[in-house]
Structures are given as structure tokens and as C-alpha cells.
Amino acid sequence: MKAIIVLLVCSLLLTGCWDLKTVQDMNIVTALGIDYKKDHYIVYVKLTDFSAVGTREGSGESKPASTWIGIGEGSTVLLAINDVYRSAQHHTLWTHVKAIVITKSALGKLEDIFDSLLRSRELRYTSWVYGTDKPITSIFTADTTLNQSPLLLEMFEPKETYKQRSAVLPIQLQQLVSSIREPATSVLLPVLSVTDRKWVANQKDKTPSMMELTGVFVINKGANEGWVAEKDMMGARLIRYSHLVRYPLNLPEPIGGNNTLNLTSPSTKISLNPDTSDSINLNINLTVNATVLETHDTKGFAATDHAMEQKAQAILKEDILKEFNDAKSKHIDLFGFEEWLYRHHYDLWKQTVSRGPVLSKIKVDDVKVKVLIKHANTYTID
Incomplete structure (x- = not known):
């Protein structure tokens, strides 16, 4: 009888995972884009459907993954992100951000951008960082070969292509942040672009748009000194x-x-x-x-x-x-x-x-x- 009472008491003490949420119930951000126009910031958040990724990897299906991009505007980066929340429908998770893409016009605001972003405990310093002179939406909607997992895009796994052709060395957020605060350090920020001229697929309704690194922006003392092409x-x-x-x-x-x-x-x-x-x-x-x-x-x-x-x-x-x-x-x-x-x-x-x-x-x-x-x-x- 005592054993039964002990078991009942223990069962009452077990709280369980009452607040557990599945991946379908969250907006999981894997890439963040930042633009600056007319004295305000525009942020782009790329969402990845992890449940679809898991299904495709398990079953061998090769259907294209759906791409969702959230867009927000504000006088600061955090206010622009909060603007995204207005219509997000679900809780937005930032711990899986693997890439940050910053437009050429926003590179002059690096101190302000990182001062805002790095106050969040969710964003990690290991994210890959790129500059671009292309619309961020065109980069975030780029294709993968053979409809592979959207997590296998070059901006998420740049080291794999660098091993075969060491043209532009990828850098992480921690390296860029530390360099812009140094009095004499210049860093070569990879420039991310897209091309539709180098791959052809047997899909009559669409020409694949693929990511590529075209050169570097030279960042010195937190300012963009200019662009240098890969060939130069x-x-x-x-x-x-x-x-x-x-x-x-x-x-x-x-x-x-x-x-x-x-x-x-x-x-x-x-x-x-x-x-x-x-x-x-x-x-x-x-x-x-x-x-x-x-x-x-x-x-x-x-x-x-x-x-x-x-x-x-x-x-x-x-x-x-x-x-x-x-x-x-x-x-x-x-x-x-x-x-x-x-x-x-x-x-x-x-x-x-x-x-x-x-x-x-x-x-x-x-x-x-x-x-x-x-x-x-x-x-x-x-």
C-alpha cells in the first residue's frame, strides 16, 4: 500500500513537457538580410520548414521546398524585426540563423547593426556573414541542385565549395565584429550574388538561379572601402x-x-x-x-x-x-x-x-x- 502511495505522489510531481512546441508551430529563421534605404532599415527573414526537410531526407522525395521571406521596416534593426512579428502568426526562433546578408547600402551602418543584433541572446556569433549588391529576396529564393535540402545552400555551407575552389574565404560574424572595432584592421567580406547563366535544369517553366561569390567588400574600421572582383x-x-x-x-x-x-x-x-x-x-x-x-x-x-x-x-x-x-x-x-x-x-x-x-x-x-x-x-x- 505504501508503494502505491509513493508512486501516486511521484506521478503528481512529474510536470512533463507541458510547453513543448513542434517545429510546425514555430517560424525558424535560418538567414537574416539587412538593407538600409531612405534613413530606415529593411530586414528580411528567411524561414525554413524543418518538418519538410526531415520528411524529404527520410523518404527520398525531391520536391522543391517552399520559401517564405518575412519583411519588416523600422528606424532601427530591432524595430524592423519587431515589424516582422506583427504578421508572423507564430513564435519566431532565431537560434538557427546560419547566414547574415548585408546590402552595400547598409555596410556603412555596421556598428549600429551589430549593436542591435548582438544584444539578443538567441543570435550566435558563428553565423556566416556576406555583403551583396543584389536584392536580398533574389538571394533568399535561390535554388539548390536536384532540389536538395534548403540547408545545403552555399551561404549555409561555404566551406564545402571553398575546399574545391578557394576563391573567396568565408568569414563568421565573430571575425567581422572583432575586426571593425580594431583601429587598423581590414577584413575581406565575401560578396554573395546569384546567377541564372551557369546551370540548366529540365524544368521548362523556370531557369535555376544559383548562388555564387563574386568578390569581396574591403571593410576597414567599420566602413566599406570598396568592392574587389574575384579575378582582381x-x-x-x-x-x-x-x-x-x-x-x-x-x-x-x-x-x-x-x-x-x-x-x-x-x-x-x-x-x-x-x-x-x-x-x-x-x-x-x-x-x-x-x-x-x-x-x-x-x-x-x-x-x-x-x-x-x-x-x-x-x-x-x-x-x-x-x-x-x-x-x-x-x-x-x-x-x-x-x-x-x-x-x-x-x-x-x-x-x-x-x-x-x-x-x-x-x-x-x-x-x-x-x-x-x-x-x-x-x-x-x-
């Missing part, structure tokens, strides 16, 4: 991206033929060249490993490794000098040289910054590039 940052990529996995370098022959190397694992040493002039003269020593992707010459014979190394070194040296001078003329610290000066020669940086912009005083005196071909990706018989 080969030298900067090797100097700024120490974790470069693989990126192709084309070595065109004077009369037909093509040689292509796969660049990987760059290492850079920068030194200050003592000078009595007003300029700050730098020397760059770059070493990069490579493998051979393809090799042909005009006569059908493969080029030697030494010849390809020499040509690659000349091309990369020219790229570094040209990219630096082009970016400097636009007041863009593409290579992050001011931060290097700040970290390694603080007294000189402090003295220089007191007289005006540091970048205008920086010059590149000498560039040495060493390309080391590790293997040719071919099988040979001795």
Missing part, C-alpha cells in the same frame, strides 16, 4: 588566405597551348625596408606550393616543371604589384598592410596615422615569389 585578387588571395586549399592559375603560352597549376598552402613574410623618405617601403616574400592540373605546349609536348614555376612566379609578382597599386589608387587596403604595420611596428604606425591615412604612405619595394611544384598528378613508369 589573385595576389591578395595568396597573401591574405593562409588556409588556401586549391585555386587554379592559368599559364598561357605565347602561341596557343595552356598550362594550369593548382596553388595551395601559401606562406608570406613581410619586412620593412629602412628608408629615410616619408614613405613606408615593404618587401614581400611569398612561397606557394603547386600541383600540375594540365600541361600542353604548341608542339604537343608537356612543359617542364621548372619552366612552369618560372612563369608562375613572374605572373604572381606582376599580379601582386598591379593589385596593390590599383587598390591603393582607390584607397582600398586590399592586402591588409596597415594592420601588419600596426601589429609589428606600432610606433611607426602611430606616428604615421597622426599625419593622415597610412595606406597612402605605403609602397611595395620588392616582391619575391617562389612557386614549388610538388607533383604533376600523373602516373609514370620507370
Whole structure:
């Protein structure tokens, strides 16, 4: 009898999950977009139907996932988000935000944006962050190949494509927030766009619109210095991206033929060249490993490794000098040289910054590039 009484008392003490909500009863935000127009913010929230994702993964179905985008406006980011709540119908959950996309016009408001967003305990610092000059709705409605899970979009999983083609290094919110509060740090913010020219599907009523990274916005001291296209940052990529996995370098022959190397694992040493002039003269020593992707010459014979190394070194040296001078003329610290000066020669940086912009005083005196071909990706018989 005592045992029965104890069981009854224990059952009364069990509260259970009385406030549990299923995924169907919540708006789960996976991407946040922020725009700034006419002195007010416009926010875009991309909702993902997790119940549909689970059903599709379990059954193997390949029906396109429905896309819902909430839009709110306000004089601040939080007021714009609260405007979304007015018609949200359900509780909105922010703990699954995996990407934040900021338009070019809103990049000048980064301090205000993050001051508002990061007061919320729900938003995580590990979200991927992008800039864009395209309408955010076009990015949030982009397609996936083979109607795969909407969580497999490039903006949610950028490292997977970076492993195969290390063009633009993705960055997380924590990195961007810490950099904009530094006095000399520039960060390369990936620029997200969409294209409908590179994929074709057997759907007559629609051409697939796919995401792609087209370059970077250079953010310095919380301000956008400008945009640099992917094709114009080969030298900067090797100097700024120490974790470069693989990126192709084309070595065109004077009369037909093509040689292509796969660049990987760059290492850079920068030194200050003592000078009595007003300029700050730098020397760059770059070493990069490579493998051979393809090799042909005009006569059908493969080029030697030494010849390809020499040509690659000349091309990369020219790229570094040209990219630096082009970016400097636009007041863009593409290579992050001011931060290097700040970290390694603080007294000189402090003295220089007191007289005006540091970048205008920086010059590149000498560039040495060493390309080391590790293997040719071919099988040979001795």
C-alpha cells in the first residue's frame, strides 16, 4: 500500500513537457538580410520548414521546398524585426540563423547593426556573414541542385565549395565584429550574388538561379572601402588566405597551348625596408606550393616543371604589384598592410596615422615569389 502511495505522489510531481512546441508551430529563421534605404532599415527573414526537410531526407522525395521571406521596416534593426512579428502568426526562433546578408547600402551602418543584433541572446556569433549588391529576396529564393535540402545552400555551407575552389574565404560574424572595432584592421567580406547563366535544369517553366561569390567588400574600421572582383585578387588571395586549399592559375603560352597549376598552402613574410623618405617601403616574400592540373605546349609536348614555376612566379609578382597599386589608387587596403604595420611596428604606425591615412604612405619595394611544384598528378613508369 505504501508503494502505491509513493508512486501516486511521484506521478503528481512529474510536470512533463507541458510547453513543448513542434517545429510546425514555430517560424525558424535560418538567414537574416539587412538593407538600409531612405534613413530606415529593411530586414528580411528567411524561414525554413524543418518538418519538410526531415520528411524529404527520410523518404527520398525531391520536391522543391517552399520559401517564405518575412519583411519588416523600422528606424532601427530591432524595430524592423519587431515589424516582422506583427504578421508572423507564430513564435519566431532565431537560434538557427546560419547566414547574415548585408546590402552595400547598409555596410556603412555596421556598428549600429551589430549593436542591435548582438544584444539578443538567441543570435550566435558563428553565423556566416556576406555583403551583396543584389536584392536580398533574389538571394533568399535561390535554388539548390536536384532540389536538395534548403540547408545545403552555399551561404549555409561555404566551406564545402571553398575546399574545391578557394576563391573567396568565408568569414563568421565573430571575425567581422572583432575586426571593425580594431583601429587598423581590414577584413575581406565575401560578396554573395546569384546567377541564372551557369546551370540548366529540365524544368521548362523556370531557369535555376544559383548562388555564387563574386568578390569581396574591403571593410576597414567599420566602413566599406570598396568592392574587389574575384579575378582582381589573385595576389591578395595568396597573401591574405593562409588556409588556401586549391585555386587554379592559368599559364598561357605565347602561341596557343595552356598550362594550369593548382596553388595551395601559401606562406608570406613581410619586412620593412629602412628608408629615410616619408614613405613606408615593404618587401614581400611569398612561397606557394603547386600541383600540375594540365600541361600542353604548341608542339604537343608537356612543359617542364621548372619552366612552369618560372612563369608562375613572374605572373604572381606582376599580379601582386598591379593589385596593390590599383587598390591603393582607390584607397582600398586590399592586402591588409596597415594592420601588419600596426601589429609589428606600432610606433611607426602611430606616428604615421597622426599625419593622415597610412595606406597612402605605403609602397611595395620588392616582391619575391617562389612557386614549388610538388607533383604533376600523373602516373609514370620507370
